[in-house]
Amino acid sequence: MSGPSVSAQAPTGSQTPKGILKKPKSTPGTSAPPPSEPTPLPLEQQIAIQQAKLLLQQRGEDIKPPVSLDFFERLSQFPVTRGASISAANPSTKDAREFIEAVQGFLPREYQDLIEERNCLGNCGYTLCPRPRRKYTGEFKILSSGIAKVADLNMWCSDDCARRALFIKVQLDNPSYIKRDGQLVVRIELDDESKHSTRRQAPKNGGAKTDESELAKSMERLEIDKKTQTTRDKTALAVERGDARRPAQQVEVTIREKSTTAPVKGPDQSQAVQDGEAHLMLEGHKTTFGTGKDDAGSDSDDDEYLPSAIRL
Amino acid sequence: MEEETNSSIFARETSRLWRAWRTVHEMVQDRGYELAEDEVKISLQRFRDEYTNEDGSPNRAKMQFSARPSEAMIKKYTPPATASNPNPTTEAGTIWVEFCPEQSSIGIGVMKKFVGHCSANNFKAGILVTAMPLSSQARKVITVTQQYTQIECFLEEDLLVNITHHDLVPKHIVLSREEKIALLKRYRLKETQLPRILQKDPIARYLGLKRGQVVKIIRTSETAGRYASYRLCV
């Protein structure tokens, strides 16, 4: 930045970018690239192009287009059908189907956004619930089950809706896929309402049975997940390595021995023995801790880092 | 008893809003818009008279204003004339500022309405001051419409003090496009070689920096005197 840095050598016509490594002595002059061959792109440019291609490819494969704002707007005002017989436990079939089909294309994150969006409008976070959300004040609330954050409670109209929404969220978080119109979509089911109403009346025994079938179901889901997960991992890894693009390119490795110029000998300890410091030597080198007291002479660049104010 | 607590709550809220109102005026003025001095330095008493309801509660729906860019600002944001474009038009335009009366989080609907209002009235920029944070989808509305209208959102809470008035905050000056080119030329830099400032940095938000703009930071130091450094907004 200080002055114009004019290089000593006159720029030659066919100049390749200067590396930071020292050049071997023989090269200047002798090794101009043959003019007939088209000059290959500089290395960094090649790497940049490769990177860009990789990114393009990754984008094409990984990222699904985000859910449009209109969807959020529509779903945040759900349910469309309202009436005395309509409730979160008993939604209209049409609304339920539309909700499921929409949410099948959602990422977990987007489902969270939908809940947030419904809460902004004062609606219960569960999309098929027509009731307004709770509006407790304060920060915490004491319940029979313990202490809960008011912000969490205020997302729903009731604990039942929290459960229903969570049931959807779990299915998005650990998706199993089904085919719809030839495309794989996440399998989403609404929570079985009859199960919960009976469970609350019949204690432990009945509950254990449903839990068992629940377990079997989730095990099945896990199995499918594992399969899809491994293939997904494999492709991701392949993309990261760049294998998908250039299948069989290998890197050539040459091992070159460094030539020795003198016979090998161990570190010289005689001086250290004389100074009585042999016990401090490690591989012929004495470790210091930068205090600079003993060897101010040899370690003089230490004080160059001292700010001027201290030196004066 | 009940009434007394109510009025004291209202009084506190009004004085909070008054401070945010003053800060947002100073901010708009610092960015180069024209505002009358008595509008910026409004007293609490006058603010109370103008922007509260009869019961003393603040009336946010009334708290809105627009400002035109000053001559200097118009000049600063006019791209240099080129052969293909001999008479470039300035990028600076009227700004619209509004306090949002909504008391819960800001959703898509509220945001769309604000953006719609700005574009319908041909405002180049809009600032929405809200009591509660934006939902993530409302934030997305801003990015989607960014190419038409520059929308920014501030929380009332963030405007209670004017951070640029703090002793330890050095002076920041936004460079015009020519000044930026001259700077890069003088130091033989590529713009990526400049130190950076994030767009979400409080000062960058205060000045409304856009990506690629360079800000000059003038610090005073007891030992080095005044010295300038530059940062690129990313």
Ligand SMILES: [Zn+2]
């Ligand atoms: Zn509900």
